[in-house]
Amino acid sequence: MADIYPFRAVHYNSKLVPDLSKAVTQPYDKITREMQARYYDLSPHNLVRIILGRHKPEDTGEDNFYTRAACSFQDWLREGVLTSEAEPGLYPYVQEFTVPGPSRARKRRQGFIALCRLEDYSAGVVHRHEETLSAPKADRLELLKATRAHFGQIFMLYSDPEGKIEKKLAACSGGKPWERAQDEYGTLHTAWRVTDPAAIEEVVLAMRDKKLVIADGHHRYETALAYRNDCHAQSLPDDRPEYVMVTFVRMESEGLTILPTHRVVHSLPRFDWSEFLSQALKFFDSEEVHADGGVEKWGQSFLDRMAQAGGDGSTLGAYAKGGKIALLRLRSGAELERAMADVPSGLRRLDVVLLHRLLLEGVLGIDRKAVQEERNLRYVREFEVAVGLAERGEAQVSFLMNATPVTAVWENALAGQVLPQKSTDFYPKLLTGLTIYWLDNPEGM
Incomplete structure (x- = not known):
């Protein structure tokens, strides 16, 4: 059973960061050294300083990339650069993009951002389609421990042939966007905010019987599992580590694109x-x-x-x-x-x-x-x-x-089969920093 929840997203304050495009980034594992340098130059508040900051030769156990990331995060919260919504919501998320390659086709991919209860793979709710490596998970775990926040979303697929969930959220998210940014590849990212309790409950119930397949973000999902387990081992009463931030996209969506x-x-x-x-x-x-x-x-x-x-x-x-x-x-x-x-x-x-x-x-x-x-x-x-x-x-x-067909990804994942490394390249990537799940948010989850 897939348990999803609305949440109070932390996001950039448009009064202090008027151009969101200069603050958000690609997922950490897609950021090259050249991209890192460019992000640093774009804005003093670009999220790369937190998710993939620069290491220094003089780094110590007390002063290092992770501690500096935590300090920057807290500073930006205190200064109002980052702010939290007062009410929990779901966040419909649309990406309009040009497919790389000779065809240059234009597409539109629709999904929504919510929290998802973490499940071990053995529970048969969340399924993976690729193997992970230990080093990236150790790095992301240190960052999660230091900041107590998820800055990027896991990309998950669900099946809804008739598109009922998409249609419901689209009906609730007309009007002025909540957030909008354009990335370096020309993709336009637009998010809305849905806070109507009845609409949220309808989506939550509709998702309850869904199976989920991780499209992108296996390392971060398993990092969140490891952090949850660490908190269990310490008998911490906090239940916020039980959840991770996810963008859900239906596998039948015409905009769902896998590049070879x-x-x-x-x-x-x-x-x-x-x-x-x-x-x-x-x-x-x-x-x-x-x-x-x-x-x-x-x-x-x-x-x-x-x-x-x-x-x-x-x-x-x-x-x-x-x-x-x-x-x-x-x-x-x-x-x-x-x-x-x-x-x-x-x-x-x-x-x-x-x-x-x-x-x-x-x-x-x-x-x-x-x-x-x-x-x-x-x-x-x-x-x-x-x-x-x-x-x-x-x-x-x-x-x-x-390209690997999405049906092959879905069917093999549900059957417990893992594909070779780099079998899929879901495009475009989800923006990091569009929404943030802060585990210590004083406004509530």
Whole structure:
């Protein structure tokens, strides 16, 4: 049973921070050093100072990134830079964006922000679709302990084919937006605030029978679980650590977008294109494609061919220097069955699983540990970048991917199956700092 709750969001005070776009950030794990520096320059109150501040050589146990984050948070609350709503609410959240890539399609994704009771995965309410690493969770746990606040939302999917919850919230959230910001990728983020008790109760009840799948934010969800468990171990009476801040998006939403993550292979002792294709024929039918001119001339037509072929079965692209490009279509047979025998049935036809098992491991000899450590592998969102790296000789081969279907994410997560690293790239990301869940809010939860 999914338990969601309205809450008194802490947010930026528009009187002191009139341009919210200069204060909010991408999720912490998407912030590069260059982005961090730019955020610092944008505003003295940019949230990067709290979620991903600068480390100093002279840092100590008493004066470090985490203690400075806590001090900045408390200073901004005291100064009124951050303020809390007096009444609990739900926060409908709309993102209007352009899909990266040659198509440049315009889309609109709708969700809502609320608190969600934390559940262990074993309870069968919240489901994950990817593995997590220990280091990021340890870092986020220290920040949570220091600040007692959640600054970004977990991105969760729920199923509502008729869109009843979306429609209810849309009917309650007309008029002037509560918050609005534009990010560095041109995405317009708009949030409203719903405080009507009857409307809130209707949404809470409608969500109660929903299963939830984490789309983005696995590390932060598991960090919140760890903090909750720490509080239990200390027998603390406070129940606020039982909840985490979530943006809920229905999986049937037309605006729900997953981008492909292309795989760029480098630093192999040896790579020969003809030999690679010959070995790949054990599992794939190969069609070499003529790439005439720059990627801007043939890129979109090739992506269209990949997508069309992908509708009939698993399909990958491969590109090497000199305009060598091939369309690889999975073929059935005994070789395939033997190679995939130990793979759960729900994963056997996923492009990323087939690539990792059949080509990275089976043909190129890149084992799972090397993949985890990214010794020979780089992940790239942009198709043109993946092609360019291979063409410049900075990669030996780039594997060009179709996006993982959201239904595959949903079905495998509910079945308890975990997808390979970087299988999904939900776009756009949720803004950090749009709403803040402060566990010590004197106004109440």
